[in-house]
Amino acid sequence: MSDALTMTARSLRLATRSPDALLTALLLPVMLMVVFVYLFGGAVRIGTSYLSYVVPGVLLLCAVIGAASTAVTVCQDMTGGIIDRFRSMDVPGTAILAGHVSASLLRNLASTLLVIAVAFGIGFRSHATPARFAAALAVLLLFVIAVSWLAAAFGLLVSSAEAAGGAMFFLMFFSYASSAFVPVRTLPWWLRGFAANQPATPVTETIRGLLLRQPVGAHLGMALAWCAGLLAVSVAASTWAFRRRTA
Amino acid sequence: MTEELAILASGLVKAYGDARVLDSLDLRVPCGSVFALLGPNGAGKTTTVRILATLSRADAGQARVAGFDVVRDRHRVRRSISLTGQFAALDEAQTGEENLRMMGALARLPRTAARRRALELLEQFDLTAAGRRRVSTYSGGMRRRLDLAASLVGRPSVIFLDEPSTGLDLPSRQTMWEVIAGLAASGVTVFLTTQYLEEADRLAGQIAVLNGGRLVAQGTAAELKRRIGTRGNGTAWSQVVSRFGDRAVHVDQASLTVGLPTDGSAAPVRALLDEADPDRSLIASFAVREATLDDVFLTLTGATHV
Numbered sequence: 232m233s234d235a236l237t238m239t240a241r242s243l244r245l246a247t248r249s250p251d252a253l254l255t256a257l258l259l260p261v262m263l264m265v266v267f268v269y270l271f272g273g274a275v276r277i278g279t280s281y282l283s284y285v286v287p288g289v290l291l292l293c294a295v296i297g298a299a300s301t302a303v304t305v306c307q308d309m310t311g312g313i314i315d316r317f318r319s320m321d322v323p324g325t326a327i328l329a330g331h332v333s334a335s336l337l338r339n340l341a342s343t344l345l346v347i348a349v350a351f352g353i354g355f356r357s358h359a360t361p362a363r364f365a366a367a368l369a370v371l372l373l374f375v376i377a378v379s380w381l382a383a384a385f386g387l388l389v390s391s392a393e394a395a396g397g398a399m400f401f402l403m404f405f406s407y408a409s410s411a412f413v414p415v416r417t418l419p420w421w422l423r424g425f426a427a428n429q430p431a432t433p434v435t436e437t438i439r440g441l442l443l444r445q446p447v448g449a450h451l452g453m454a455l456a457w458c459a460g461l462l463a464v465s466v467a468a469s470t471w472a473f474r475r476r477t478a
Numbered sequence: 479m480t481e482e483l484a485i486l487a488s489g490l491v492k493a494y495g496d497a498r499v500l501d502s503l504d505l506r507v508p509c510g511s512v513f514a515l516l517g518p519n520g521a522g523k524t525t526t527v528r529i530l531a532t533l534s535r536a537d538a539g540q541a542r543v544a545g546f547d548v549v550r551d552r553h554r555v556r557r558s559i560s561l562t563g564q565f566a567a568l569d570e571a572q573t574g575e576e577n578l579r580m581m582g583a584l585a586r587l588p589r590t591a592a593r594r595r596a597l598e599l600l601e602q603f604d605l606t607a608a609g610r611r612r613v614s615t616y617s618g619g620m621r622r623r624l625d626l627a628a629s630l631v632g633r634p635s636v637i638f639l640d641e642p643s644t645g646l647d648l649p650s651r652q653t654m655w656e657v658i659a660g661l662a663a664s665g666v667t668v669f670l671t672t673q674y675l676e677e678a679d680r681l682a683g684q685i686a687v688l689n690g691g692r693l694v695a696q697g698t699a700a701e702l703k704r705r706i707g708t709r710g711n712g713t714a715w716s717q718v719v720s721r722f723g724d725r726a727v728h729v730d731q732a733s734l735t736v737g738l739p740t741d742g743s744a745a746p747v748r749a750l751l752d753e754a755d756p757d758r759s760l761i762a763s764f765a766v767r768e769a770t771l772d773d774v775f776l777t778l779t780g781a782t783h784v
Binding site for chain 2: 233234241244245312313314315317319320477
């Protein structure tokens with residue numbers, strides 16, 4: 232446990248040491264919101280305010296992008312010399328990976344709060360009680376943890392940081408093919424089944440429901456089940472991949 | 479057991495696909511000694527170190543390090559050893575001090591102790607002034623020193639150094655040699671690999687020569703040199719040495735050799751041989767070699783040749 236804390240502090244420090252990367256990570260989500268609200272938003276007619284509709288989707292996309300960068304940081308560690316030092320000091324692989332995931336969680340918390348602040352700044356109104364607001368944040372962060380572990384597993388399986396960067400595009404596809412930006416019913420019929428049932432949709436719908444004071448219905452249970460399942464599979468996969476990589 | 483062994487390996491075999499990297503390797507390294515594994519690139523040196531340091535598993539054979547089996551008791555082995563590889567195991571974006579404090583935390587030192595140990599090691603490795611700078615600004619020699627310092631944070635009893643001076647310029651290499659000699663004097667066991675006979679000679683009590691995954695020779699530096707050098711006798715050698723005095727650029731009793739400067743053409747060589755050995759009974763063999771860049775460098779920079 233103390234190793235995991237040390238590794239978290241390390242990952243956070245390393246993140247702050249490349250201010251340009253940190254700035255990109257914080258500003259990209261804000262830029263995306265501007266793109267969706269002001270550039271695409273005018274063309275989207277869904278019956279309600281598109282700003283209200285899209286903010287939860289932007290939060291999800293930002294979470295995916297932020298979490299995906301875990302693949303890159305994990306891969307950089309595995310291809311550098313430092314992994315041998317950690318292993319020869321008997322630092323468990325899970326502590327090393329947990330450090331990356333915790334740092335990802337904290338980075339994402341910061342960027343999420345920034346996006347929410349900007350959203351309020353451009354006219355988003357939530358009317359959610361503090362409890363619902365906290366619940367929405369908790370679901371989002373649980374999703375971040377699950378996706379970060381998935382990205383960590385990906386980072387362990389590829390051999391270069393460039394390839395690890397590809398994890399982001401793969402994961403971003405899931406947020407586009409969901410209800411994050413447009414209602415599922417507007418998608419082509421052959422994509423609807425997938426879009427309605429893959430994790431990004433129930434997570435978005437849960438956050439949307441909680442923030443906009445709408446019923447969340449079955450989405451909450453499905454979101455939690457997806458996150459828990461994804462987390463279990465990703466932790467197991469990355470533990471296996473770490474062993475394989477260091478055998 | 480007659481002596482405590484820090485490292486005991488028997489019948490180590492490792493193959494990658496069809497390539498047999500280690501072929502039944504046996505090693506015995508007494509506690510507190512400096513042991514050098516000498517060999518060319520691809521001889522299996524790094525593979526040996528990785529197996530002994532628990533990072534890699536042998537296909538066959540056993541090894542015990544610091545009294546523990548490297549597979550069954552690898553966690554205990556890891557608590558007794560440190561490994562410094564050919565590539566610096568440091569975070570470039572952290573400062574020297576931060577790297578050392580992180581290693582201290584991982585070595586289970588309390589916060590203040592980790593800080594104290596970091597400052598102590600920076601001092602010992604002449605890095606105090608650079609301690610607050612990021613490692614990315616360090617020179618190759620500083621990086622290697624910090625890397626070695628990082629490996630010592632947890633006070634290991636067996637230290638593995640994989641080619642500690644490869645890629646360093648000559649002054650940095652000599653600094654590194656002093657540091658390693660200092661470690662040896664502190665009583666820890668040092669296991670190092672090297673491509674340079676000179677390095678093994680300077681640092682190690684025992685040298686094992688590895689080639690193609692097999693040990694081809696083992697012994698002290700003097701014993702090895704005697705095997706490859708001429709079979710002469712000490713009296714003849716000291717007679718030749720005394721004839722030249724300061725003119726000899728290289729004098730080595732272990733291998734019974736004397737180095738004399740010459741331009742290499744026939745007449746001066748013949749004259750030198752006559753001068754060294756007028757009765758034609760003392761010199762067994764000779765070889766003409768060009769000055770190495772090491773010689774040139776050391777002459778030009780005024781460093782002393784040992």
